[in-house]
Amino acid sequence: MAIDFILLRTDSDSHARLGRITTPHGEITTPAFAPVGTQATVKALDPRDLHELGAELILGNTYHLYLRPGADLVAEMGGLHGFMGWDGPILTDSGGFQVFSLANTRRVTDEGVEFRSHIDGSRHLFTPEMVVHTQEQLGADIIMVLDECAEPNDRAYNEQALARTHAWAERCLHAQQRTDQALFGIVQGGVFPDLRRQSAEFLTGLDFPGYAIGGLSVGETKEQMYSMLDITAPVLPEDKPRYLMGVGAPEDLVEGVARGVDLFDCVLPTRLARNGALFTRAGRINIRNAQFARDAAPIEDGCQCYTCRSFSRAYLRHLFKAGELLASRLATIHNVHFLLELMRDIREAITAGSLQAFREEFLGKYPIIPHDVRAANREKRKSRSASHSTTN
Numbered sequence: 001m002a003i004d005f006i007l008l009r010t011d012s013d014s015h016a017r018l019g020r021i022t023t024p025h026g027e028i029t030t031p032a033f034a035p036v037g038t039q040a041t042v043k044a045l046d047p048r049d050l051h052e053l054g055a056e057l058i059l060g061n062t063y064h065l066y067l068r069p070g071a072d073l074v075a076e077m078g079g080l081h082g083f084m085g086w087d088g089p090i091l092t093d094s095g096g097f098q099v100f101s102l103a104n105t106r107r108v109t110d111e112g113v114e115f116r117s118h119i120d121g122s123r124h125l126f127t128p129e130m131v132v133h134t135q136e137q138l139g140a141d142i143i144m145v146l147d148e149c150a151e152p153n154d155r156a157y158n159e160q161a162l163a164r165t166h167a168w169a170e171r172c173l174h175a176q177q178r179t180d181q182a183l184f185g186i187v188q189g190g191v192f193p194d195l196r197r198q199s200a201e202f203l204t205g206l207d208f209p210g211y212a213i214g215g216l217s218v219g220e221t222k223e224q225m226y227s228m229l230d231i232t233a234p235v236l237p238e239d240k241p242r243y244l245m246g247v248g249a250p251e252d253l254v255e256g257v258a259r260g261v262d263l264f265d266c267v268l269p270t271r272l273a274r275n276g277a278l279f280t281r282a283g284r285i286n287i288r289n290a291q292f293a294r295d296a297a298p299i300e301d302g303c304q305c306y307t308c309r310s311f312s313r314a315y316l317r318h319l320f321k322a323g324e325l326l327a328s329r330l331a332t333i334h335n336v337h338f339l340l341e342l343m344r345d346i347r348e349a350i351t352a353g354s355l356q357a358f359r360e361e362f363l364g365k366y367p368i369i370p371h372d373v374r375a376a377n378r379e380k381r382k383s384r385s386a387s388h389s390t391t392n
């Protein structure tokens with residue numbers, strides 16, 4: 001087995017689990033959040049920062065790395081670990097999510113998905129066999145099957161996509177050659193309970209070493225996402241890790257853990273940081289706002305990150321206003337610390353048997369951004385990167 005998963009404790013008031021995944025590159029204590037290193041770098045941070053922040057798993061994007069610099073080159077340079085100088089566990093996605101977000105330039109058949117590169121317009125074909133081979137070249141500890149990401153509310157499309165996703169999952173299993181990487185299956189099915197259940201049952205039958213829940217946090221409401229987790233998690237085997245893909249809003253980490261999720265990843269903390277949006281337990285602040293111009297306090301009182309121990313809000317605001325590189329780095333350190341610290345608190349609460357109290361206290365203070373505001377932000381991002389993927 002490429003990875004080993006031990007369940008250390010299950011919460012008596014919820015479906016939360018405390019566990020440990022052992023990989024060829026070290027251990028991950030779960031539930032865990034993985035910062036995203038889209039192009040073999042977690043933007044604005046280096047591996048030393050990530051270790052200091054306590055990151056135990058990071059993510060790389062196959063779509064981006066396949067196009068640039070190319071998986072052959074990465075393999076030649078010692079795989080992703082050697083290439084980027086990160087010796088801890090790495091997870092790569094299959095590239096499917098990015099390709100399916102290139103709505104205008106892709107074509108799906110049972111064979112695979114054909115698309116045009118967002119860099120130079122060149123044509124490429126991702127098949128299940130090919131994405132497994134590419135991820136074997138990249139050399140992450142945890143790799144993903146190719147799946148079809150359908151629009152979550154379209155019933156007919158989800159039925160069709162699910163059949164393809166399941167056939168592709170089997171082909172990925174057969175294509176796998178390396179024995180030191182754990183290939184995870186991906187549950188799809190949009191916002192439809194019966195499809196989600198059917199998908200989780202089918203994939204469980206294929207006996208993957210871990211299971212991802214895909215196709216969520218893509219425009220559906222939070223209630224829909226939570227109810228899909230309520231339906232899916234209990235169908236998945238207890239003794240395998242469960243990974244909720246692309247989810248990283250603080251409230252979703254708390255709610256996901258309570259529903260039995262072990263792993264999360266998202267570009268949210270790093271992308272927000274570069275825009276000057278910073279997490280606090282009382283909600284997000286935008287450091288560019290004039291109210292912080294003469295504010296000598298740290299981003300958040302009591303935060304133990306390097307940024308908060310060393311710098312004021314006034315200084316950070318100045319760095320953003322002046323367009324200084326340091327702004328991105330200091331803001332990213334704080335936001336990544338915030339989510340990793342939240343996961344540490346969650347794990348402690350599970351250990352102490354007090355997750356329910358922690359959940360109520362955290363959610364009582366943290367204001368959730370309304371669905372229509374999130375939807376508008378999503379549209380803005382889409383139109384800004386019209387030809388390009390959503391993950392960066």
Ligand SMILES: [Zn+2]
Nearest residue numbers: 303305308334
């Ligand atoms: Zn901080």
